[in-house]
Amino acid sequence: MRYWCEHAWLDSSGVRSSVVVDVADGRITAVVPDSPCPPDAHRLTGLVLPGFANAHSHAFHRALRGRTHADGGTFWTWRTGMYSLASKLDPDSYLKLATAVYAEMALAGVTCVGEFHYVHHAPGGSRYADPNAMSEALREAASLAGIRVTLLDTCYLAGGIDQPLDPSQLRFSDGSVDAWTSRVSSLRSDSTLLAGAAIHSVRAVPRSSLSALVSAWPTGPLHVHLSEQPAENEACLSAYGLSPTELLAEAGALSPRTTAVHATHLSTKDISLLGSSGTGACFCPTTEADLADGIGPARELVDAGSPLSLGSDQHAVIDPLLEARALEHGERLRTGQRGRFTPAELFSALTAHASLGWQPGFADLVAISLDTPRTAGCLPEQAMLVATGADVHTVIASGKVIVEDGHHRVGDVGRLLAAAIEELWR
Template sequence: MSTSYLLEKALVGDRVEDDVVVTVEDGRFVDVLPRHTGDGDARPIRLAGLSLPGLANCHSHAFHRALRGHTQGSHTRGGLGSFWTWREQMYAVAERLTPETYYELARATYREMLAAGITAVGEFHYLHHQPDGTAYADPNEMGHALIAAARDAGIRIALLDTCYLASGIGKEPEGVQVRYSDGDADRWAERVDALKGDDSTVIGAAIHSVRAVPKDQIPTVSHQARGKPLHVHLSEQVAENEQCLAAHGCTPTELLEGAGALGEMTSAVHATHLTDHDLALLGGSQARACFCPTTERDLGDGVGPARALADHGARLTLGSDSHAVIDPFEEMRAVELDERLATQKRGHWTAIDLLHAATHEGHASLGFPDAGRIAVGQRADLVTLDLTSPRTAGTGAGPETAVFAAVAEDVRSVMVDGVLHETAATRHEIGHELQAAIEGAR
């Protein structure tokens, strides 16, 4: 059975068109037509506002949502702290989670994402085992909790099962990190082999970082991930670069390249502190760079070289990472606005560039290359923005409205694989669900 929708305004390709009729069947667009070519059959359902392709959140740690409001202004060690002091507070939450509380927290977080226009999430998952490091009866119980949470929230998921074997270069896991480790990359790969994907679930892989996966173990992860998404935290902190140089005589990017971990399906998350050679390696391999500006500024990481990466051939994607903010429109504009602050110049990225990063480029990086465009044969994902809100009224309804004016609260409805969700009416409900889930996790 097919259903037709009249999109008042829609981003089709690189242009916003008026009165576009799309027909959805079996979760895909089977027609995308100007209104005047319709044959006069059943009246389509009207979606008022600006409709965009579905947005992809390419880097998520669902359990970090419990930290919002608890860490941003907390004084530690005589000041506001650093990435490393924030990490200690994050570990405290990770230590307490059970499969049941993880499911509840992830489902509520994914519902918040859906209401913000996100139709697929890349979950960078390393919370694998029980608090003492022993496996659950189902070794993938925590991963299955995340898959179920995404399904029940109504979004797709790429479960980026993460290899995490060390607390630092040459150091054994300690404290809560024993929950993360499988012992070695071979045992990690054996566990991941048991995970199964489906039409709405991709099983990908991740190298937590060059700090957490020994150099000689990285090729095993790369081999396991062949043909699938492979994500990695890269050069998020200056200290990471210094430690890698001291231990291996090369940058983290150079180490990954030597271990065969760079390629078209690789996403370098953060990629903040890079050398010119790093830029050339990432661009030459056609890797993607996943920027998470709201987290990077929250943690004081720095402003990464997004434009330089793109100029070298890397492709930009976006994520909300720690969920200090879940607002893909803020992530988009922050790439441009942060670079303006760093360079004292404007005009690094167009609105269309940033929408491409947030839509089809992001979905492709998660293993959903058939999503992120309003086009025949693509997954039927739509995000419809209110054009009469105090933020969007009078903005002209072009691509710049979405990137430089709109916020998550302007999303009126979201369609995922042909299923339409009215988001405005559910935000209050989602808030209550988040409150209960966070109290249970903390």
């Protein structure tokens, strides 16, 4: 297959015009700028970018959108509602919901998602006949939506530092690192799903288990929620005399294969530990704003050596372009300076597939209209600072068109979302 792009963002040279992209077996085989449109090419108007990587997702949280704002509250009160929702999921309902959520992501240009997955078992903690039934629902959902998923299978052993699991958390836990390892080892990677791992947080994995978990997962992506809330830092310092980052460093968990999610409330030493180890940082700006988490030190982390990625987390918004813009706007509000991240740096964060373990070369293309009320008149190289997901008109993932003229191949995504969410809250 051959595509002709009116404008395309190339890694090496920024935006170029009249770019021909050749594709075979789901991979890009040639990219030639300044070329006339071949007669056999599929024309992609506007600006074409590589597919976006949503590096942090909890798919089931999408069913909370628009249902958590009436009484204000905090992250911790929001979490109570999230646990209530988690108790309603089973493999069938999760398949319906996740399919619609991943299709919503695709409409916004996402071709690869990191699913931070911890709803492993039935309510009360009993095992399904297939111990990975919930994981397999996510695999099928990604396949139906046409995107790739890195399943970050999450170890979750405690209800908090020195606290037992409460009843709502029992279905998240395997009981021990060994039991978690045994279950995760049976997951198979394929062209749709890449098996990864996650430490839920230093709240949910005790100090005594951290090193064993890192040793049990010696290669491949390893993600962890880190310092999203000051209360997490305070509890960790009180219990261990270490910050959460220092605790992870002690356990050998910081490395280039690791991504720290949120990384909001960090000390100067924390930033140095993350940067010097090459540990990535995944910011989720719209979620961090929605939950009043705070604004993390993104610029300082990048300058220290941490690669940056972006996620939609609880899906208050699913729009990678808005996440990128919110990252820059957060920096501007925090520092009083504009241009904290260049468009090229935001481009890198939008397309950080390496944080999810996928190698480059997939034929993932996202075409953005440059003549909408939002983008008309903008320079193509600055489109990501004005465009939204509504401006995405075509998405190609692994060489297959999954969104065309703003419509996903699964059908009416809004109707699918409404039906899946209504079923859960019925």
